[in-house]
Structure formats: structure tokens, C-alpha cells
Amino acid sequence: MPVSETSAEDIAARLSALGLTTRTEQHARHTSIEAEVPEPLPAETWREVLEVVAEADQFGLVASKLNGRTLWAAIRRAVPATGDVRGPGHQR
Template sequence: MPASDVSAGAIAAQLSALGLTTRVEEHARQTAIEAEVPDHLPTETWQEALDVVAKADRFGLLATSLGGRTLWAAVRKPAPATDNAPGPGQQR
């Protein structure tokens, strides 16, 4: 499913429903979703979480040397509509 058809809020809600703590950050061109992954996450929950983030335009896992893991996803925002009407002094 293309990310343009998926709301970043829906991805965050689905990750939260799996018991993950999520954060959503709005940026100019995308919405970023991050979810902290606990040390002992059941295999079935991992698979469900991966299925959820696979709906985004990009996703990945950030693992630190201290043992922290963050699952992330990014959903591109639609490009703003442009007005192609000629301005003053412009001809078609």
C-alpha cells in the first residue's frame, strides 16, 4: 500500500496498539514516527510492528550500543499544489 494512502497517525496508532511507546514529529516534507522497542518483544509482535511500518515510505531500526532500540518510519507529505497561472507581465 503506498504511503500516500496511509496516514502517519494511523501507523503511530497501530504501533501504540501493539504496546509500543510512540512519538510523531512533523517536518517540512515528511512525518516521522518512532517507537521504542522493549528488550523482550514477542516474535509475533515484531512481525506485526514490521508489517505496520512497511506501509510507510521508509522505515528502519536504530540500535544503540547501550541496548536501546527504536523502530522508525517516515511518511512523505504530499507536495503543495502550485498555481500555474501566469503572473503579471507573463504570457502563455
């Protein structure tokens, strides 16, 4: 299993262990993890959640009155291990 998938699964599992419901999606260039954040969430749990998502390449929080709070994290997929990854038409 690629490192990016392992990292995403680890982050999702750790967020679940903190009581958040997670969902993971595979995309062309990254794996995303989303979690609904309940109201209220104790300050100590917030600190733990932030420690977990800080391991991702990117993370953020979307909050709205209609949909509540959704935490997201993204892990970039590994770059192919070839000598030239510039693609067709750009090879030496």
C-alpha cells in the same frame, strides 16, 4: 487533514496498540514516527510491527547499547496540487 498526517497518525496508533510508546514529529517534507522497542519483543509482535511500518515511505531500526532499540518510520508530505511546482525562477 492531509493524507500524510492521517497515515502517520494511523501508523502511530497501530504501533501503540502493539504496546510500543510512540512519538510523532512534523518536518518540512515528512512526518516521522519513532517508537522505543522493548527487550524482548515476541516474534509474532515483530511481524505485526513490520506489517505496520511497511506502509510508511521509509522505515528502519536504530540499536545501541546506550539507548536501546528505536524503530522509525517516515511518511512524505503531499506534493502541492499546482500546475508547476518547480518554484520561483523556474516558471514558464
